[in-house]
Amino acid sequence: MSEKKGSELTYSDITPKGAFASRRNFLFGMAATGAAVGGWKYLPRWFSGPGKGSVPHPLSGVAKWPYDATDKVTPEGDVTTYNNFYEFGTDKSDPSQNAKNFQTSPWEVSVEGEVKKPLKLSMDDIMKIAPLEERIYRHRCVEAWSIVVPWIGYSFSHLIQKAEPTPKAKYVAFQSYYDTRQMPLGPQAGIAFPYVEGLRMDEAMNPLTLLCVGMYGETLPNQDGAPVRMVIPWKYGFKSIKSLVKIRFVKDMPPTTWNIEASNEYGFYANVNPNVDHPRWSQAKERRLGEFFRRPTLMFNGYADQVASMYAGMDLRKNF
Numbered sequence: 001m002s003e004k005k006g007s008e009l010t011y012s013d014i015t016p017k018g019a020f021a022s023r024r025n026f027l028f029g030m031a032a033t034g035a036a037v038g039g040w041k042y043l044p045r046w047f048s049g050p051g052k053g054s055v056p057h058p059l060s061g062v063a064k065w066p067y068d069a070t071d072k073v074t075p076e077g078d079v080t081t082y083n084n085f086y087e088f089g090t091d092k093s094d095p096s097q098n099a100k101n102f103q104t105s106p107w108e109v110s111v112e113g114e115v116k117k118p119l120k121l122s123m124d125d126i127m128k129i130a131p132l133e134e135r136i137y138r139h140r141c142v143e144a145w146s147i148v149v150p151w152i153g154y155s156f157s158h159l160i161q162k163a164e165p166t167p168k169a170k171y172v173a174f175q176s177y178y179d180t181r182q183m184p185l186g187p188q189a190g191i192a193f194p195y196v197e198g199l200r201m202d203e204a205m206n207p208l209t210l211l212c213v214g215m216y217g218e219t220l221p222n223q224d225g226a227p228v229r230m231v232i233p234w235k236y237g238f239k240s241i242k243s244l245v246k247i248r249f250v251k252d253m254p255p256t257t258w259n260i261e262a263s264n265e266y267g268f269y270a271n272v273n274p275n276v277d278h279p280r281w282s283q284a285k286e287r288r289l290g291e292f293f294r295r296p297t298l299m300f301n302g303y304a305d306q307v308a309s310m311y312a313g314m315d316l317r318k319n320f
Contacts, residue, residue, distance in 0.1 A: 054104040054226060056218040059132065062152055068136040069302065074147040076216045078290045083223045084141060085242060086189035087178060094185070095223035102182055102222040104243070109228065113249035114169035117162065123227055127213065130158035134217075135210060138301050140272050141237035144294075146286045146301075151231050152214035157205045165201070165249045172204040173197075173254035174230060175246035191261050197241040198254035198268065199232070202310050208233055208303060212240075234300040234307045236270045267320035271311070272301040276320050 085095040088102075109126065111119035119125075136150045160172075178194035180186055186193050203209065210231040213219060220226040225242030232239050238258050248254075258266035265279050274284045274297035285294040300307050311319075 054102070054219075054222065056214075056221050056226075058218055059152055059214045062132045062134050062214075062217070065133045065135040068134075069138050069148060071136070071138055071148040073136060073150060074289050079147055079149055079215070080221050080224060082289060084237065085223055085225070086191060087176075087183040087186045087193060087195070087243075088223065089185045090189055096221075098185060099222035102226070104222065104227040107227050107245075109245055109247060111159070111163045111247045111249075113173070114166045114251065115249050116164035116166060119163055123213075126159075126211070126228055129162055130154035132213070135231075137208075137210075137231060137233035138298075138303075139231065139233050139237060139240070140235070140286065140297075140301050144281060144283060144286050144297075145289055147289045149215050150217070151210055151212045152217070153210045153212035153231070155207045156209045156211045156230065157207065159211055159247070160205060163247075163249070168251050169249035170201055171250050171252065171254055172199050172201065173246075173248040173250050174199075174241045174244060175248070176241050177243040177245045191257060194245075195241060195257045196254065197230070197239055197256050199239075200253075200310075203232070203307075206307060206310070208306055234272055234303040236272060238266070239270045269311075269316075269319050271307075271316065271320070272297065273299060273316055273320065275299075276317055 081096045082092045083095040084092070085099065088095040088098040105123070107123050109119075109121045111121065131154065132152055133154055134150050134152050136148060138146060138148050139151075140146045174197045176193075176195040178186065183193075199209070210233075212225070212229050212231045213227065215224065220229065225240075225244075228244050229242045230240050230244065239256075253268060256266075256268055258270075259268055272283075277283055283297055286297045287294045298304075
């Protein structure tokens with residue numbers, strides 16, 4: 001078999017994290033040659049099938065984004081064990097325990113609606129749309145806690161350009177994966193599934209809006225939205241939909257899960273705004289995951305320079 005070049009590698013060609021580490025240690029102990037090391041990185045890496053869930057594995061060739069936040073990065077162990085992913089349970093520790101066997105391969109994302117080029121994208125297709133970048137973002141969640149994560153992906157605008165929306169497309173609607181066979185705790189969550197979200201077109205086109213396939217140098221863990229999710233860092237975390245399977249370009253503002261469930265608490269825009277309290281708690285201060293003390297919440301989560309112009313003239317208390 002001939003060796004593949006880097007440009008020919010597919011999403012299923014990179015070694016799983018556990019296998020990578022074991023083989024690396026073995027080869028190191030055997031004083032392996034560079035040729036041997038070169039061979040292992042092309043072994044199949046996406047292990048999934050009956051009784052097996054997908055596991056994170058290293059992503060290579062990722063470029064540094066030049067506008068990273070300077071905040072201290074939240075430890076990976078905190079981000080992967082404290083999650084909101086109600087399909088796998090409502091306690092913060094549930095997803096890391098209950099998503100272990102979640103099957104994320106094969107995977108397909110449908111792009112449809114008001115577009116000239118409807119798409120059916122595999123993960124290989126998604127990985128080829130644009131070069132991957134690592135972006136260190138301040139990311140806010142619902143209950144006054146925040147994280148700073150080195151997410152990996154590319155601006156969602158690249159996918160938009162590939163689909164070529166028509167002039168009728170004013171919003172983008174997103175839908176997550178849902179299957180009670182894999183997510184048996186979903187019916188106990190108290191909210192309707194599948195989970196849905198949406199953005200206005202200019203928000204979706206903003207360079208900060210990330211189509212995300214990894215974090216901390218690896219593919220996404222199941223509990224953090226594998227295999228592909230959105231990250232919109234100036235909005236509260238529930239806007240950053242996980243395990244994405246459908247993208248639909250639409251004329252009208254689409255329904256969104258938490259706005260459907262409690263419209264008085266969760267608006268469509270969900271911009272981080274310390275001046276607008278949640279009905280049940282203040283949003284003026286936040287606590288970083290893993291830290292004890294609270295800090296002032298920043299308007300638009302610290303990204304006002306990049307996004308505030310999109311909301312010029314809007315009443316951000318009414319349009320919360």
